[in-house]
Amino acid sequence: MYLSRFLSIHALWVTVSSVMQPYPLVWGHYDLCKTQIYTEEGKVWDYMACQPESTDMTKYLKVKLDPPDITCGDPPETFCAMGNPYMCNNECDASTPELAHPPELMFDFEGRHPSTFWQSATWKEYPKPLQVNITLSWSKTIELTDNIVITFESGRPDQMILEKSLDYGRTWQPYQYYATDCLDAFHMDPKSVKDLSQHTVLEIICTEEYSTGYTTNSKIIHFEIKDRFAFFAGPRLRNMASLYGQLDTTKKLRDFFTVTDLRIRLLRPAVGEIFVDELHLARYFYAISDIKVRGRCKCNLHATVCVYDNSKLTCECEHNTTGPDCGKCKKNYQGRPWSPGSYLPIPKGTANTCIPSISSIGNPPKFNRIWPNISSLEVSNPKQECYCNPLGSIHDRCNGSGFCECKTGTTGPKCDECLPGNSWHYGCQPNVCDNELLHCQNGGTCHNNVRCLCPAAYTGILCEKLRCEEAGSCGSDSGQGAPPHGSPALLLLLTTLLGTASPLVF
Numbered sequence: 270m271y272l273s274r275f276l277s278i279h280a281l282w283v284t285v286s287s288v289m290q291p292y293p294l295v296w297g298h299y300d301l302c303k304t305q306i307y308t309e310e311g312k313v314w315d316y317m318a319c320q321p322e323s324t325d326m327t328k329y330l331k332v333k334l335d336p337p338d339i340t341c342g343d344p345p346e347t348f349c350a351m352g353n354p355y356m357c358n359n360e361c362d363a364s365t366p367e368l369a370h371p372p373e374l375m376f377d378f379e380g381r382h383p384s385t386f387w388q389s390a391t392w393k394e395y396p397k398p399l400q401v402n403i404t405l406s407w408s409k410t411i412e413l414t415d416n417i418v419i420t421f422e423s424g425r426p427d428q429m430i431l432e433k434s435l436d437y438g439r440t441w442q443p444y445q446y447y448a449t450d451c452l453d454a455f456h457m458d459p460k461s462v463k464d465l466s467q468h469t470v471l472e473i474i475c476t477e478e479y480s481t482g483y484t485t486n487s488k489i490i491h492f493e494i495k496d497r498f499a500f501f502a503g504p505r506l507r508n509m510a511s512l513y514g515q516l517d518t519t520k521k522l523r524d525f526f527t528v529t530d531l532r533i534r535l536l537r538p539a540v541g542e543i544f545v546d547e548l549h550l551a552r553y554f555y556a557i558s559d560i561k562v563r564g565r566c567k568c569n570l571h572a573t574v575c576v577y578d579n580s581k582l583t584c585e586c587e588h589n590t591t592g593p594d595c596g597k598c599k600k601n602y603q604g605r606p607w608s609p610g611s612y613l614p615i616p617k618g619t620a621n622t623c624i625p626s627i628s629s630i631g632n633p634p635k636f637n638r639i640w641p642n643i644s645s646l647e648v649s650n651p652k653q654e655c656y657c658n659p660l661g662s663i664h665d666r667c668n669g670s671g672f673c674e675c676k677t678g679t680t681g682p683k684c685d686e687c688l689p690g691n692s693w694h695y696g697c698q699p700n701v702c703d704n705e706l707l708h709c710q711n712g713g714t715c716h717n718n719v720r721c722l723c724p725a726a727y728t729g730i731l732c733e734k735l736r737c738e739e740a741g742s743c744g745s746d747s748g749q750g751a752p753p754h755g756s757p758a759l760l761l762l763l764t765t766l767l768g769t770a771s772p773l774v775f
Contacts, residue, residue: 318610318618386422392553409582415563417492422556424539446475513612570610571595589623598623658685
């Protein structure tokens with residue numbers, strides 16, 4: 270809602286030409302993609318940047334649980350009431366609708382008084398960890414526009430990680446850590462989003478604000494999107510032009526609010542005391558009554574409508590673009606390199622419309638009146654020397670469209686720039702560590718993005734292992750704590766980037 274209101278109609282002589290498609294994802298505030306204007310040379314098209322309206326994205330997701338049989342009720346079991354943990358006569362039975370708690374109840378409409386919820390099995394196998402992964406997938410790139418809100422029917426977990434993926438679940442990055450004791454659980458100092466600034470807004474933090482046990486108002490967890498917007502748009506988001514400008518010019522900032530999947534990693538249920546009561550393990554479980562994710566389809570400011578058809582979200586691309594995210598020019602419209610639309614200048618932005626290729630233009634002089642800059646374009650000669658960077662490009666010459674073809678992780682007109690998560694080391698190489706997403710653990714420091722310098726007691730790619738573990742000498746008298754929770758997810762992300770990932774089961 271906060272990123273879609275920046276376009277407005279200022280000219281009384283505008284004639285709207287866009288036609289609404291059947292069954293769009295949302296009608297809402299219909300941002301214009303093009304209008305007809307009158308000039309000295311007659312009536313011509315004026316193209317604008319555009320994007321779909323923000324909406325409830327939980328209507329379009331698929332949910333997966335790991336382990337898949339973690340939902341309570343098969344076989345039936347009893348559990349303790351949250352208000353009275355010693356009254357353990359509540360029943361979960363998957364074969365009885367009134368007593369079943371399947372995962373779809375995390376996303377049903379509940380009104381002001383939630384009464385339906387998903388619930389896990391109880392911690393009957395203690396001391397084995399009770400851990401659950403809840404994965405939300407859209408099969409589409411989306412942009413978050415409001416806080417992610419998770420409402421627990423049980424107490425909020427003692428330890429939890431919210432993670433994101435930008436590549437449809439192939440790799441994962443931590444979004445935020447939650448714990449009753451951040452230092453003990455994740456070897457991180459506790460922080461609040463309010464402790465951040467414009468310069469540290471991308472920092473991954475551990476917060477203790479939402480991880481209490483059986484206390485009043487202890488059911489809701491937030492991932493604060495709007496508080497991060499406020500660093501640029503002001504406390505009440507009144508200066509949205511400033512935010513748009515930052516999103517337009519800082520790719521990593523825009524990527525921070527972009528996801529294809531979200532994963533909630535529940536690592537330890539709400540205990541509420543120092544020790545687990547082993548005589549009443551039916552007290553401990555996870556139960557979620559509601560998850561809210563608000564956002565929009567990412568269409569690179571080249572579409573107003575996102576259609577949901579055959580369980581799939583698709584941008585209705587404008588500006589002669591195509592692809593799931595309107596991420597490339599249509600055939601015969603590659604007269605200049607594709608570019609996303611721009612929020613600037615406010616209020617209507619810049620469409621960056623794909624224009625016809627030179628070979629498809631029948632009358633260049635007439636064409637120049639509509640696209641006056643066409644004379645400055647280079648012809649698409651496959652033998653033309655484009656000065657492609659030899660370390661970043663696949664070939665040393667242009668392709669058939671007159672552009673450099675970049676290697677994985679590389680971008681830019683000459684393939685001499687690195688995509689986020691990569692750094693230049695004789696070409697773009699995946700970061701082993703950085704100061705935004707791939708943090709060195711346990712006090713380690715990142716050296717030139719290529720390795721972590723670990724304290725003496727730790728080893729591993731991200732300093733995630735105790736040295737005594739490798740030597741087989743860790744014990745109760747070693748004086749060293751247990752390895753940090755959450756390390757497997759970070760290691761999986763890293764090894765995937767390095768091409769050596771192996772599946773991990775939690």
